[in-house]
Amino acid sequence: MKGIASIGECMLELSGGGADWRMGHAGDTFNTLWALRALCGEEYPTDYVSAFGDDPFSAQQLAFFAENGIGTASSPRIAGARPGLYAITLDGAERSFTYWRADAAARRLADDPADLAKSLENRALVYFSGITLAILDDDTRSTMLDAIATARSAGSKIAFDPNYRARLWASPEAARKALDDALRVVDIALPTFPDEQMLYGDKTQQDTARRMHAAGVGEIVVKDGSEPALVSADNGEHTLPAVHVANPIDTTGAGDSFNGGYLAARLLGHEPVEAAKCAHTVAAAVVQVRGALAPFETLQSAFRS
Numbered sequence: 001m002k003g004i005a006s007i008g009e010c011m012l013e014l015s016g017g018g019a020d021w022r023m024g025h026a027g028d029t030f031n032t033l034w035a036l037r038a039l040c041g042e043e044y045p046t047d048y049v050s051a052f053g054d055d056p057f058s059a060q061q062l063a064f065f066a067e068n069g070i071g072t073a074s075s076p077r078i079a080g081a082r083p084g085l086y087a088i089t090l091d092g093a094e095r096s097f098t099y100w101r102a103d104a105a106a107r108r109l110a111d112d113p114a115d116l117a118k119s120l121e122n123r124a125l126v127y128f129s130g131i132t133l134a135i136l137d138d139d140t141r142s143t144m145l146d147a148i149a150t151a152r153s154a155g156s157k158i159a160f161d162p163n164y165r166a167r168l169w170a171s172p173e174a175a176r177k178a179l180d181d182a183l184r185v186v187d188i189a190l191p192t193f194p195d196e197q198m199l200y201g202d203k204t205q206q207d208t209a210r211r212m213h214a215a216g217v218g219e220i221v222v223k224d225g226s227e228p229a230l231v232s233a234d235n236g237e238h239t240l241p242a243v244h245v246a247n248p249i250d251t252t253g254a255g256d257s258f259n260g261g262y263l264a265a266r267l268l269g270h271e272p273v274e275a276a277k278c279a280h281t282v283a284a285a286v287v288q289v290r291g292a293l294a295p296f297e298t299l300q301s302a303f304r305s
Helices: 028-043 056-067 113-119 130-134 138-153 172-183 193-200 205-214 254-267 272-286 296-304
Strands: 003-007 011-015 022-026 046-049 085-091 094-100 123-129 157-161 219-222 229-233 236-240
Touching (some): 113 138, 123 130, 123 254, 157 254, 254 272
Antiparallel strands (some): 011 022, 085 094
16 A cells, blocks of 8 residues: 545635735645655655546646646546635735635535545545545535545555634534544544644643544644644654744745655654654745745755755
8 A cells, every 4th residue: 555645625826915926726635745745756656635626727726736746536527616716915924814715626525435435545644634624514524534434444544634724614613523523533643732722722732632642543743833843652752843944934834744744754664753853844944935835856855854
């Protein structure tokens, strides 16, 4: 089992501003897959599992994937559908987002259980996020978790970033239920502490890790931006400082790239603590470029350092 599948929504990304808006392609689970593709190379074929439209922007997105060696497995093409869109505005290195995504094709990624199950077959790693959960309704969310559970029982490692975004959920209670359901099928969790603090009231990173261990997750890395990360796995708890960047340019995608760096290192045989060190280095490189997707060469250079 060598393949990697990441499930979610890749959107059109507008970045820049003024007379210099640029269009790209990004989204939390795609950003992580992008880093995995760069760092694992052709040894681990990568597929982005979603649903796509039949408009020119969808065609452009699919062409971008293909140009960079990323497939889409059995993801459906839906007549009349189109991608979601978001725009990034920056205040220094910090960013804010405006979204247009209510009718995006990706919301139908689990409409066909057979196609979804086929997309997840024979994977070394399956990755998804809380945003993946949030764009689905209750029925298709259950369909997706069932497909992930089936892949796990067949030998796939399952990785998950809860990535809580309050505006995507009807209520905190709905989000907690969905995220708790997801944790039951997860091997590696990559939460961000402020998100967990907001949703669950966790007082420390250790609280987050212990709650997730109690749900059955064996390996947890609690991220906290430029603050140290907590690695909690079979060999105990370890706190690892982030790599300091004096003048970050754009923090978009840093946490997603951390996830990609960590998961790539684990696939390539590194232990969790060493993998987290690699992930911090990758994230530090990403905040020094604009947009969510750093060039493959940038990611590879950081990973090797």
